Amino acid sequence: MSYTHCLTTIPIHWLRIHCTWLQVVCTMLKMLSRVGFIRTMAVRSQSTASFIANMPPCDFVPEKYTGPSHDTMKQLRQNHLSSGQLTYYKDPISLCQGHMQYLYDLEGNRYLDMFAGIATVIAGHCHPKIQEATLSQMSKMWHSTNIYYHPSIHEYAEKLTSTLPDPLKVCYFVNSGSEANDLALLMARLYTGCMDTFVMRGAYHGASPITMGLTSLSTWFFNYPSASSIHKIRNADPYKGPYGGKACRDSVVQADRSCDCQPGQCMASEQYLEEVKRCPHVLCS
Template sequence: MIRRGLGLNALCGGRTLARNLSAVVMPPSNHSSKPYKGPDFEKVKKIKQDNLVPCLLTYYRKPLLIHEGKMQWLFDHEGKRYLDMFGGIVTVSVGHCHPKVNEAAISQMNQLWHTTNIYLHPKIHEYAEKLASKFPGDLKVFYFVNSGSEANDLALFMARAHTHNSEVVSLRNGYHGMSPYIMGITALSTWKYNVNTGGGIHHTMNPDVYRGPWGGSRCRDSPIQTTRECTCSPEACEASERYYEQLQDVFRYSLPSGHVGAFIAESIQGVGGTVQFPKGYLKKAYELVKSNGGVCIADEVQTGFGRTGEHFWGFEMHGVTPDIVTMAKGMGNGFPMAGVVTTPAIAQSLAAALHFNTFGGNPVASAVGKAVLEVIEEEGLQQNCEVVGTHLLKGLSQLRDEFGEVVGDVRGKGLMIGVELVADAQARTPIASSHFLDVWEDCKDMGVLLGRGGLHGNVLRIKPPMCITMADADFTIDVLRRAISNHLQKKRKNLS
């Protein structure tokens, strides 16, 4: 394995790296992929070019053709094995093709695929009852849909119908989906089109303690803090107060007489680059919203189902109880399913007219969702997220210390992790895209698949299946260390 302790500080003048970096060793797997029998690589590329919309971008300079998955592993058409540290965009929660989840789907498909909710069928009721046991308070009434965008779309509509207020506040840098109705509350310019996506939407300053004007080394609820200094105390986060004042200004100046329909926020921002809010911010924001007649929506599409480790839902780390919670992705371990949960009083707002989702809560989806919950419990995956995730975060923070001029920030909780790469540590200048791609591609070639996020596309997103092991975490750290070292060697060679 690669030895720790090598970083940019080993480079000075005309000197080269002081240590020879040995080959990284991938943890073993007892699964071998079946021979690939689909269209060849070039044919697949041609079909994509001719028959799929161009916005469906693929990762990497040389794209992967994946044809099989097993737990935390993916296999390409040539049989090469990869450690999936992105989980199908934070979607594969309990492992690719988990046997219990597969069996639940197959068994239900052999009995009843679909009937919709015009008839009673047992699976949706069994699932709703089990899922309700995971929520606090009056969050007991579910509406099942098919994707996170649909869930957030419905949550926003439900909030407006209940409060009779159309004004909605979301955070800059937040991502909530791509449906035309919900695209307006997504506040990342790279995900927005030049079309009207709805009125009554206001974006407040993102409380980012790494990139924002306030915050530092005492502000996050995380094993790893940013290296920025701050004057916050354990009892009071000054950065939280400053960002909260910005939210108050939105209420003062932008909302009609202070009234608001809804406030929506992720518990940890996902697509935006795994951004964590300062301690206490979300609690104060919720109080402000509720005091002005609004409801609070927690977007748990990426942070739910135990991924953050300490809690089953991300909002619990903030000490708040939302009025509406949206969920998707890990809910079905890759099966297309999503949902909204709310209180009986808010749910009643949809009874004013007919509202129906053809596939939401169908028998197969409900069987899959129930099996996912059972696997999380039986295999202790929430606890695994906390233990392995903390170990991984601490290892990545060592990389930040070793390669401080490239690794600007490490953040997250459980297995919801981001590593921000920079060109200038002091100015926090995002690393050039070509240099990011060098590191990213190198990790892929060594067998580790990582996500990419942040407004500037400079954050490595690490959100693997929740079944990964300590050995997988160490392998990821070693591969990333090697990739960064290779990048620095190349950079130094170009400068000499």
């Protein structure tokens, strides 16, 4: 008896029952496979989380902290420090010691420092070479003035300018980025005789009385007269800015732009040309 003949002799209601049960079994198998996948991912997530939580071993042992408690520092801050010195957390971490790339809180818990002094100091903490150089200098002279000579400032200026291209061969040392921008603006205005200055929106250039005018962030800017003659222009943001995407593609500037390339290179694709033809301000032959 052939397989086809067997099928023709089976009642139709039996086929319907078997098909229904087959659908149920398939659905259950899918559910079980999903449950197994979820359990597998949960186990992997737990193992990954435990792996992330465990940092590499470190043989450094921080000194036992004996200073004021976290709550005491919070009270002292409220009473004696300006409220303008903001923190990033509702209950900030109290740090008391650092070693290389790690920081330690009052209880001796270790943290990996990926903030580096607001991304401005990438030398780590208590690096042995930096400590050695600092102690060596402090044992000789703590501070001086520019009206005298000191070998370190001249040697450092020579090493620094040797890494710069011509004609950048002159240094003017300052104490901070705000002071550097303040001096740069002053020198530019004195040299050109022009007071007008353009800055990008969303930029931070300092919080001194002068550089605050250059800063274009609401969290670091106050309505202060230093902003006179300073003009804020839009930031060329290709992701969220108003001039990206379709606005950039349909710009008349794109049609008038020339491209200096060798023959056969920098060729526009057919898709690009089709998009250009759809632009309302461009005439294509």
